[in-house]
Amino acid sequence: MLSKKTQYAFHALIYLAENVDKGPxxxxxxxxxxxxxxxxxxxxLLELKNAGILGSKKGKGGGYYLMRTPKEIPLARIIRxxxxxxxxxxxxxxxxxxxxxxxxDEAVCGLHEVMSKVRDATLxxxxxxxxxxxxxxx
Amino acid sequence: MLSKKTQYAFHALIYLAENVDKGPxxxxxxxxxxxxxxxxxxxxLLELKNAGILGSKKGKGGGYYLMRTPKEIPLARIIRxxxxxxxxxxxxxxxxxxxxxxxxDEAVCGLHEVMSKVRDATLxxxxxxxxxxxxxxx
DNA sequence: TTTTAGTCCATCTTTTTTATAGGTTTTATG
DNA sequence: CATAAAACCTATAAAAAAGATGGACTAAAA
Numbered sequence: 310m311l312s313k314k315t316q317y318a319f320h321a322l323i324y325l326a327e328n329v330d331k332g333p334x335x336x337x338x339x340x341x342x343x344x345x346x347x348x349x350x351x352x353x354l355l356e357l358k359n360a361g362i363l364g365s366k367k368g369k370g371g372g373y374y375l376m377r378t379p380k381e382i383p384l385a386r387i388i389r390x391x392x393x394x395x396x397x398x399x400x401x402x403x404x405x406x407x408x409x410x411x412x413x414d415e416a417v418c419g420l421h422e423v424m425s426k427v428r429d430a431t432l433x434x435x436x437x438x439x440x441x442x443x444x445x446x447x
Numbered sequence: 448m449l450s451k452k453t454q455y456a457f458h459a460l461i462y463l464a465e466n467v468d469k470g471p472x473x474x475x476x477x478x479x480x481x482x483x484x485x486x487x488x489x490x491x492l493l494e495l496k497n498a499g500i501l502g503s504k505k506g507k508g509g510g511y512y513l514m515r516t517p518k519e520i521p522l523a524r525i526i527r528x529x530x531x532x533x534x535x536x537x538x539x540x541x542x543x544x545x546x547x548x549x550x551x552d553e554a555v556c557g558l559h560e561v562m563s564k565v566r567d568a569t570l571x572x573x574x575x576x577x578x579x580x581x582x583x584x585x
Numbered sequence: 586t587t588t589t590a591g592t593c594c595a596t597c598t599t600t601t602t603t604a605t606a607g608g609t610t611t612t613a614t615g
Numbered sequence: 616c617a618t619a620a621a622a623c624c625t626a627t628a629a630a631a632a633a634g635a636t637g638g639a640c641t642a643a644a645a
Contacts, residue, residue, distance in 0.1 A: 311535045313634065319558055320549040335590075343549045348636055355592070368643030369589045384561065397449045411458040411481045412583075419581035420457055423522065423572065430568040434561065443557035445550075451603065473621075487604055493623070506612025507620045 315391040317345050318353050322387065322440055325363070326379040333365070333372030353391070360390050379440035385432060387440075395435065396428040403428070453529040455483045456491050460525070460578050463501070464517040471503070471510030491529070498528050517578035523570060533573065534566040541566070 320343045328334055336354060340347040354373050357363040364376045375382075388395055389404055399407035400415055401424045412418045458481045466472055474492060478485040492511050495501040502514045513520075526533055527542055537545035538553055539562045550556045 310532055310537065312632090316536065316549065323558065333590095337590090345549065346635060349634065351591080352635090358591095365591060366643080367589085367591045367641075368645095370644065371590050371642085373591085394448050398454065399448065411454065411483065417584045419584060420461065422584075423576050423581055427569055427572050430572060431565055434565050434568060438561050443561055446555045446557060446560075450601090471621095475621090484604060486606080489622080490604090490624095496622095503622060504612080505610075505620090505622045506614095508613065509611085509621050511622085 311388065312392050314349075314353055315388055317343070317350060318357060318387055318391055319384075319443065320345070321350060321354060322357070322362075322375075322379075322382070323444060325373060325375050326440055326444055329375060333370065333374050335372045338372075356391065357387075362386070362390075375440075379444065382440040383436050384438050384440070384443070385435040388435065395431060396424065398424045401425045401428050403432075449526065450530050452487075452491055453526055455481070455488060456495060456525055456529055457522075457581065458483070459488060459492060460495070460500075460513075460517075460520070461582060463511060463513050464578055464582055467513060471508065471512050473510045477511075494529065495525075500524070500528075513578075517582065520578040521574050522576050522578070522581070523573040526573065533569060534562065536562045539563045539566050541570075 321339050324339050324342055325334055336351055337347055339345070339354075340350045354363060354365075358365055358373070361376060362382060363373050365371065365373050385395060394402040394405040396402040396405075398409070398420070399405065400409035400418075400421055409415055409418065409421070412420070415421045459477050462477050462480055463472055474489050475485055477483070477492075478488045492501060492503075496503055496511070499514060500520060501511050503509065503511050523533060532540040532543040534540040534543075536547070536558070537543065538547035538556075538559055547553055547556065547559070550558070553559045
């Protein structure tokens, strides 16, 4: 399961995408609209900002806004940033690979093979679907 | 990612499946072969036994053995038993569903829709692949 | 210069995960 | 029947991760 952090991030990004025309959006507004702890959300938005996904403006009239169009933000990027690996096992992770300590040879490990397929099937969706694809349908 | 518990369970089950002809297998043998803490493994095998996946025999000449053929043990079953939900979000889980608290209507939530697809793609593999499919290839 | 709002960092609590300890029960076997 | 082997069971501890909070600082607008 995705952590609360990542779940909150998705909902916050959805809100920001659905309100691009309004300029910078207050943390407090997002928190209220999406029922998220304001302080926890603050940390999340900051991480998204440091990763270049969001921009911010301080002071009166400030807030957060998307740095790219929703279509340019793949879901996999958000998950990897806040949750880490998408694969089910370290030994099949593309971005966080670690050798398996319980099997002798990954090349002939059937678990490795099946889990690679799961990873591929998952990534095919998460890499190709973007923030644009998870906005509320009209 | 799958927990260590589930990872160890898979490796232990693989070992048991690859040695069915030898009768009951000692916990200590599995632990040694697969580099798993013997005491931790003990708990895991017990859970698998209580779930009807493994059988055991006490005393001298005892040990653990599969209660079904490897083909009859889907990977999804093991994961759900030891790790819980396979879906990425509670609101798209078939076996551990919980309503989403951050969105107003799941029916029009785009996140819900995409994550359902991820779940389906994952389950298609994990429900149909069994212990037999993850044995070491010759 | 006051107010608003993001920034930064530290800590804290709770939960989950991982691991260990130690006694109990069952069973084969000599 | 005595002994040793091996699973069973329960509790607990240690470590890591997740979730949440507090407060001082900085930038910008009015």
